[in-house]
Amino acid sequence: MSIAHWSTMDTSTGPFTAVVASDGAVLASGWTADVTELTPLISRSLAPGDLREKRDLGQVSTAIRRYHEGDLEVIEEVPVRQRSGEFREHAWDVLRTVSAGKPVSYGEYAALAGRPTAVRAAAAACARNATALFVPCHRVLRTGGALGGFRWGVDVKRWLLAHESPERVAGLG
Structure with a gap:
């Protein structure tokens, strides 16, 4: 067990x-x-x-x-472990390469995952991500920069993106 x-x-x-x-x-x-x-x-x-x-x-x-x-x-x-279909597991791995302060759109995320037309599948990978923060689904935005949804609330997503913003990080130096 x-x-x-x-x-x-x-x-x-x-x-x-x-x-x-x-x-x-x-x-x-x-x-x-x-x-x-x-x-x-x-x-x-x-x-x-x-x-x-x-x-x-x-x-x-x-x-x-x-x-x-x-x-x-x-x-x-930090290691993470999630299981799903082949594309979703790959998409989660790709999401870990999206840098703090450089959010991407769902379309860009789908392209990074190797399936540029699979925007809905990319969005589903974000929605089914069990390891929030460590697989940073908060770094994916709607086209045009709108926040979109987030399992843990839009206010948390907004805080995370502001926390990771280059302007804030530059102010720490």
Whole structure:
């Protein structure tokens, strides 16, 4: 029976919970204090047999804290594990290459994923992303720059994009 751990941390945008496999890979994460909002997002093939609360998730907890403090690249170092169809898994990998402060449109995201006409499939990959923040679906916008939807709320998405904006980052130096 596989065991996963979860923890909720306070962040600038409210509570953030992560579910982490025993090897340290994030299985689900998002801006909620309720782990039961995350567990249905985990692929059935990855679902842990036992889920236990743990105050400190090591590298994952450190990355969450450091990201919210301004180290925008730290999330790239954290392993994630999601399962779905071939395109969606590839699209999630591609999404991890979209840099902070350089959001892309859904059309650009589809092209980066190798299927420029598959805009709806790219949008579905964002919508079904279980590992928010670590697979930064908040970095995908509608054509023209409108925010579009976000599982964790448009206000959180707006905060994340402002947090990652080049103007803000330049002001830190």
